[in-house]
Amino acid sequence: MSAVTTTSAPKQRRSKAPSPSGPKEKTLSRVGAITVMSVFTLYFLVPIWWLFVAASKDRSQFTNTNPLWFADFNLIQNIGELLAYRDGVFLKWMLNSAIYAGLGALLGTLFAGMCGYALAKYRFPGRDAIFNIVLGGVLVPATALALPLFLIFSQVNLTNTFWSVFLPSLVSPFGVYLTRIFAAESVPDELIEAARLDGSGEVRTFFTVSVKLMFPALVTVFLFQFVAIWNNFFLPLIMLRDEVLFPVTLGLYSWNSQVNQIPELRAYVLVGALLSIIPLIILFLLLQRFWRNGLGAGAVK
Amino acid sequence: MNIPLVATKPARPGKVRGPRVKNKKAIAVFILPFAILFVLFYLTPILYAVYESMLVIQRDGTFGEAKEVFGGFAQYVQVFQNGPFWASIGRVLLFGIVQVPVMLGLALLFALLLDSPVLRGKRFFRLAFFVPYAVPGVIAAIMWGFLYSPNLSPFSAVTKNIDFLSADLVLWSMANVVTWVYVGYNMLIIYSSLLSISPDIYEAARLDGAGQIRMAFSIKIPLVMPAIVLTAIFSVIGTLQLLAEPQVFRTFSSAVSSTFTPNLAVYSTSAIPNVNLAAAFSVILALATFVLSFSILKFTQRKDA
Numbered sequence: 020m021s022a023v024t025t026t027s028a029p030k031q032r033r034s035k036a037p038s039p040s041g042p043k044e045k046t047l048s049r050v051g052a053i054t055v056m057s058v059f060t061l062y063f064l065v066p067i068w069w070l071f072v073a074a075s076k077d078r079s080q081f082t083n084t085n086p087l088w089f090a091d092f093n094l095i096q097n098i099g100e101l102l103a104y105r106d107g108v109f110l111k112w113m114l115n116s117a118i119y120a121g122l123g124a125l126l127g128t129l130f131a132g133m134c135g136y137a138l139a140k141y142r143f144p145g146r147d148a149i150f151n152i153v154l155g156g157v158l159v160p161a162t163a164l165a166l167p168l169f170l171i172f173s174q175v176n177l178t179n180t181f182w183s184v185f186l187p188s189l190v191s192p193f194g195v196y197l198t199r200i201f202a203a204e205s206v207p208d209e210l211i212e213a214a215r216l217d218g219s220g221e222v223r224t225f226f227t228v229s230v231k232l233m234f235p236a237l238v239t240v241f242l243f244q245f246v247a248i249w250n251n252f253f254l255p256l257i258m259l260r261d262e263v264l265f266p267v268t269l270g271l272y273s274w275n276s277q278v279n280q281i282p283e284l285r286a287y288v289l290v291g292a293l294l295s296i297i298p299l300i301i302l303f304l305l306l307q308r309f310w311r312n313g314l315g316a317g318a319v320k
Numbered sequence: 321m322n323i324p325l326v327a328t329k330p331a332r333p334g335k336v337r338g339p340r341v342k343n344k345k346a347i348a349v350f351i352l353p354f355a356i357l358f359v360l361f362y363l364t365p366i367l368y369a370v371y372e373s374m375l376v377i378q379r380d381g382t383f384g385e386a387k388e389v390f391g392g393f394a395q396y397v398q399v400f401q402n403g404p405f406w407a408s409i410g411r412v413l414l415f416g417i418v419q420v421p422v423m424l425g426l427a428l429l430f431a432l433l434l435d436s437p438v439l440r441g442k443r444f445f446r447l448a449f450f451v452p453y454a455v456p457g458v459i460a461a462i463m464w465g466f467l468y469s470p471n472l473s474p475f476s477a478v479t480k481n482i483d484f485l486s487a488d489l490v491l492w493s494m495a496n497v498v499t500w501v502y503v504g505y506n507m508l509i510i511y512s513s514l515l516s517i518s519p520d521i522y523e524a525a526r527l528d529g530a531g532q533i534r535m536a537f538s539i540k541i542p543l544v545m546p547a548i549v550l551t552a553i554f555s556v557i558g559t560l561q562l563l564a565e566p567q568v569f570r571t572f573s574s575a576v577s578s579t580f581t582p583n584l585a586v587y588s589t590s591a592i593p594n595v596n597l598a599a600a601f602s603v604i605l606a607l608a609t610f611v612l613s614f615s616i617l618k619f620t621q622r623k624d625a
Contacts (some may be wrong), residue, residue, distance in 0.1 A: 049438045060448045086474030130354040137350035143341045158613045162561040163606040167365035187361040221346030250456040252564045268458040275462050276571045292459045299454035
């Protein structure tokens with residue numbers, strides 16, 4: 020506290036300035052950091068590399084060639100076989116996942132955004148009660164709802180339909196929480212007031228002015244919801260019997276559990292697993308500017 | 321049920337205290353879509369599960385028609401006497417006590433390294449660590465199932481000597497899958513929270529002669545505590561809800577029973593079918609999750625005060 024160390028002279032204004040420790044120690048910690056990160060890079064990427072290599076192999080080469088390096092590169096051919104298998108049911112699954120997750124997340128984000136916005140920008144009785152109930156909803160895991168939802172849907176004969184998986188995915192309590200916090204900070208009351216003076220209705224103001232200001236939060240909510248629906252397993256597992264309605268996760272799971280009876284499915288599971296990862300990776304890359312800023316948003320209070 | 325109504329109900333003339341609510345119509349338009357869905361697909365299922373869990377099946381004689389009648393807490397008595405269910409709760413708690421700290425510890429370490437000036441190639445590492453998060457839990461479990469299988473694994477030298485799918489190890493093999501998927505995600509949450517710390521604080525610490533490690537422990541970690549709490553809560557919820565991994569591992573290993581985790585127990589009980597008991601399981605599970613996450617929140621908030 021008292022003494023200013025000799026190394027902290029004016030030179031060290033920049034945040035990248037070296038630490039007060041000597042240069043030797045610095046190299047040591049640099050080597051240490053790189054080593055730790057490199058080892059874990061292997062841990063994270065080798066399984067995916069293996070999947071890629073395995074998916075590129077001929078069935079006969081799968082077990083008797085180096086598992087971490089290519090044999091004859093048959094990836095395109097394998098993908099072709101997978102897509103042709105059983106009238107292209109795999110493609111149907113991918114499409115289902117895209118609709119469940121894409122449309123579900125889009126509508127879910129819109130509804131959560133509108134609700135969060137209203138909770139942040141209007142005063143009305145019951146406002147805090149609603150927010151607290153929704154906040155409780157954040158802590159209720161979706162899988163705990165799956166079975167009771169199944170019971171309700173079977174009462175109204177809606178199990179094994181598109182709606183039984185789609186409709187419950189539209190609810191994002193976390194989205195309401197996040198957009199409310201964000202709207203309170205980033206949409207100034209003066210701007211809404213100015214829009215009112217210009218004769219814009221409340222709903223129009225929301226869609227033309229406020230949505231733009233809330234955009235980073237909305238993208239974050241969309242991504243969260245998309246990933247949650249894309250990865251959801253329990254709800255489709257419990258709701259769906261009809262194969263053509265399956266999302267890709269459930270489809271591959273059902274193939275994987277039949278591998279013992281139908282050995283050729285193993286190859287399809289591997290190639291399918293590889294393909295099923297790609298959409299999310301593309302989405303993350305496209306939107307990374309947003310999620311990187313948005314991820315921590317929930318933690319800021 | 322009437323949450324949306326509360327929000328939009330016009331204040332009765334005699335009872336008006338504050339100014340009248342303006343923009344009632346707009347508020348209704350904004351809130352109702354979410355509120356209706358929330359009531360239908362969140363509140364109703366919870367209430368319905370509680371209701372179902374209070375019923376018991378009664379038959380007239382052995383072959384008589386089954387009837388659901390009110391049974392009070394009869395199902396809950398059964399829940400408490402159900403050994404496999406409690407064993408599954410114990411199993412996921414053990415899993416959580418080990419896996420969550422390991423995962424968050426790693427996530428924090430990676431985030432601190434990403435944030436420190438000593439590391440180069442940050443963009444690459446950030447992306448490489450995050451990639452597994454793009455792999456859905458089921459797919460990750462299938463993949464690792466292959467990697468663990470003695471005859472299919474690329475690391476057969478290891479897997480032929482250590483049986484990762486044995487009764488002793490399979491829980492920790494699953495822990496590894498969950499860690500693999502979520503470390504990068506948690507790392508990013510903590511990292512983005514680190515980025516929001518003002519450089520002025522570091523400047524001051526540097527003037528006081530603090531090194532990187534000292535800064536990490538005295539400044540960074542305390543300041544990112546809210547982010548760590550958030551990741552901890554989501555991890556605890558995830559742990560109690562384990563389903564995809566054990567469900568998939570059942571096809572690779574006979575060591576995973578149909579009641580290996582609480583959610584698996586719910587699923588197999590409802591398939592028997594005994595929906596009332598399964599509903600009671602669900603209620604207990606939801607309560608346990610809620611209490612656990614709420615206590616984490618309260619516990620850490622009190623520490624701050």
